Amino acid sequence: MTKIKKYRLLNNRIKIVYKDKVLNEDGDWIYGVCKMNGSETVIQVSTLDKDGNQMLEEDIECTVRHELFHTILDSLYFSELSNNETLVEWLASA
Numbered sequence: 001m002t003k004i005k006k007y008r009l010l011n012n013r014i015k016i017v018y019k020d021k022v023l024n025e026d027g028d029w030i031y032g033v034c035k036m037n038g039s040e041t042v043i044q045v046s047t048l049d050k051d052g053n054q055m056l057e058e059d060i061e062c063t064v065r066h067e068l069f070h071t072i073l074d075s076l077y078f079s080e081l082s083n084n085e086t087l088v089e090w091l092a093s094a
Contacts, residue, residue, distance in 0.1 A: 009068075010075045013040045016064060022046045031059075034067040036074055043067040066092035
């Protein structure tokens, strides 16, 4: 299943792409990833877990929030904070 939503935030265009499985550069399953390119950010979010089972809607939403916080922090030039996965995860699940 691929579903796409588009938003504008902090003068950036954000496209959220929901995919069955998102893979990192090594081909390993991950919850999600955000890639910024100038004023456009593409967030990819897995809807199936690494075993192919449907993820809970609340886990998918938490992943979207997690990646959005990366986007916000990077857009505000707080890269050091954006690289702090513990902080970003805490913000996303608060």
